[in-house]
Amino acid sequence: MNAEVEEQCAALQEQELEVLQAIYPEAISILAHGELKIEVPIELDSMASVRVVDRSGAQSAASSPIQLSRLPSLLLCLKLPPTYPMAAPPQLDSVYSTHNWLNSELTAKVDQQLCTMWTAGEEGVLDAWIEWIRGGQMLRDIGIRVGDELLVRHPAPHLLAPLLVEYDAKANSDAFDSTAYACSICLNSVKGARCVQLKCSHVFCRDCLHDYWSLAIQEGTVSSVGCADQECVKKGVEAIAEDVRRVVSDDLVERWQWLILKREAERDPTIMSCPMQTCQLPVPRSQGMDPDDSSGWSRFRQCQSCGYSFCSFCKRTWHGPVTACAANTSLAIVTEYMALEEGSPARRAMEVKYGARTLQRLVAAYEEEQANKKYFESETRGCPGCGVSIQKSLGCNHMTCARCGQHFCYLCSEKLVAANPYIHFSTRGQTCYNRLFDEKDILENEWEPVVGFEGLGVWD
Numbered sequence: 001m002n003a004e005v006e007e008q009c010a011a012l013q014e015q016e017l018e019v020l021q022a023i024y025p026e027a028i029s030i031l032a033h034g035e036l037k038i039e040v041p042i043e044l045d046s047m048a049s050v051r052v053v054d055r056s057g058a059q060s061a062a063s064s065p066i067q068l069s070r071l072p073s074l075l076l077c078l079k080l081p082p083t084y085p086m087a088a089p090p091q092l093d094s095v096y097s098t099h100n101w102l103n104s105e106l107t108a109k110v111d112q113q114l115c116t117m118w119t120a121g122e123e124g125v126l127d128a129w130i131e132w133i134r135g136g137q138m139l140r141d142i143g144i145r146v147g148d149e150l151l152v153r154h155p156a157p158h159l160l161a162p163l164l165v166e167y168d169a170k171a172n173s174d175a176f177d178s179t180a181y182a183c184s185i186c187l188n189s190v191k192g193a194r195c196v197q198l199k200c201s202h203v204f205c206r207d208c209l210h211d212y213w214s215l216a217i218q219e220g221t222v223s224s225v226g227c228a229d230q231e232c233v234k235k236g237v238e239a240i241a242e243d244v245r246r247v248v249s250d251d252l253v254e255r256w257q258w259l260i261l262k263r264e265a266e267r268d269p270t271i272m273s274c275p276m277q278t279c280q281l282p283v284p285r286s287q288g289m290d291p292d293d294s295s296g297w298s299r300f301r302q303c304q305s306c307g308y309s310f311c312s313f314c315k316r317t318w319h320g321p322v323t324a325c326a327a328n329t330s331l332a333i334v335t336e337y338m339a340l341e342e343g344s345p346a347r348r349a350m351e352v353k354y355g356a357r358t359l360q361r362l363v364a365a366y367e368e369e370q371a372n373k374k375y376f377e378s379e380t381r382g383c384p385g386c387g388v389s390i391q392k393s394l395g396c397n398h399m400t401c402a403r404c405g406q407h408f409c410y411l412c413s414e415k416l417v418a419a420n421p422y423i424h425f426s427t428r429g430q431t432c433y434n435r436l437f438d439e440k441d442i443l444e445n446e447w448e449p450v451v452g453f454e455g456l457g458v459w460d
Contacts, residue, residue, distance in 0.1 A: 006082040013080050016124035024130060034080045038126070040133040041171070042071040050150040050164065052157040055103070065149065066161055068168045072098030074110070074133055085125065089118035099163045101152055109142045183208055185228055196247060199240050202229045209247050213239070217252045222259040269353040274303040275315040281305045285312075296321025298355055313354070334359075334366045384408050384415050396436045398422065411435060 017036075021028050029037040049065040075096040081088040092114060095107045102110070110133075117132070118125045132138055139145040144152060154160045177193040185208035197203045209228070216224035226238040245253055258281075265271040265282035273280045283303045300318060302309045309318040313333060314325035324330070333350075337359050340347040351359060380389040381399070385406030390399060397410040398421050407416040409424055411432050416424050425436040 038076040041073040052161045269349045279306040
């Protein structure tokens with residue numbers, strides 16, 4: 001009877017192992033004398049939050065949650081007795097967790113739970129074991145999964161957490177490399193090892209994406225450097241820097257970055273190019289800086305690439321918030337601003353770039369300067385010796401410059417002989433002959449009638 005049962009059990013064992021090897025070819029290792037090794041990966045439903053803490057459960061700054069899609073596999077070492085599965089359960093020798101992420105207490109719980117899953121009969125239990133571990137039900141039964149979070153206790157959390165992250169990344173990479181994907185550009189089925197998966201999860205073969213992106217970067221259409229899937233194209237999904245670096249050459253990556261910065265500078269009027277010819281990268285306004293700040297610091301810029309500090313108005317080396325820019329620089333900005341129609345987009349762009357109140361202060365200073373200039377031109381004369389402006393309030397037209405001592409005529413600005421300056425006004429044929437005093441000055445400022453002469457008719 002025992003020989004007949006053992007013969008029947010051997011057939012059932014062989015059948016079960018063939019099925020398991022067909023379903024899990026990489027998980028089953030059959031050794032001599034009925035020994036088996038089953039390595040079972042633990043797959044989570046989705047990206048799960050895993051917190052690694054010490055054995056006491058105390059949390060620290062180092063126990064912040066990590067996001068994983070799987071946990072390291074469990075290795076089951078077991079033997080199949082001659083009467084398995086009809087009369088005896090599998091003999092489980094050991095349970096080992098990769099990186100020892102499962103402590104001895106939880107390993108004992110796994111061992112106990114696996115033993116209780118066997119029932120006598122013709123049905124094998126190994127497939128149920130594998131699914132219980134692989135599907136994640138084990139994590140709930142032994143108390144690791146609590147709600148949506150997994151709590152792993154370990155004597156050295158700061159060492160285990162990076163190992164879990166590394167294992168998850170490698171497992172995902174291996175799974176990706178061994179899977180075939182349909183490239184929506186060339187429409188061919190290509191192994192993942194020759195493909196690139198973008199941040200949006202769409203997969204393209206590396207050769208197609210390289211040609212597509214390289215052409216777009218060379219032509220300057222930076223918006224085309226993105227996912228080529230139809231839905232992502234409609235949404236305008238662009239590639240991230242990590243994906244671009246994986247696909248195109250370093251020279252094209254550098255040009256792509258320059259195109260991105262150039263586009264941002266064109267979109268944001270507050271961004272300006274670095275004045276250094278060897279750099280010329282866009283430089284944004286300092287964060288938190290009010291563009292209408294009256295202290296002058298709103299004009300400060302510092303290039304994050306080359307470190308050059310400069311004034312946003314004159315583009316010269318930073319001269320401090322108090323020192324004014326060169327006159328020609330401010331004049332160019334003001335005249336450009338005043339030439340634009342009030343309320344126009346171009347004028348608004350300049351207000352955003354330089355600050356509305358800053359421009360208003362410049363315009364007010366410009367208008368005041370123009371009014372002063374006009375006044376000086378009409379009401380003063382320049383000394384022919386030193387050029388200083390001189391205004392005559394009253395008196396004769398013979399002037400002596402208080403700065404350089406030059407004698408000159410206020411009417412025609414001609415230099416006069418210091419020894420005899422009045423000969424200029426007494427020489428016939430001169431434009432200023434007999435005009436030492438202006439009649440207007442005599443009548444309004446110097447003439448005072450003498451009492452008793454009113455009836456003599458002198459001025460009639």
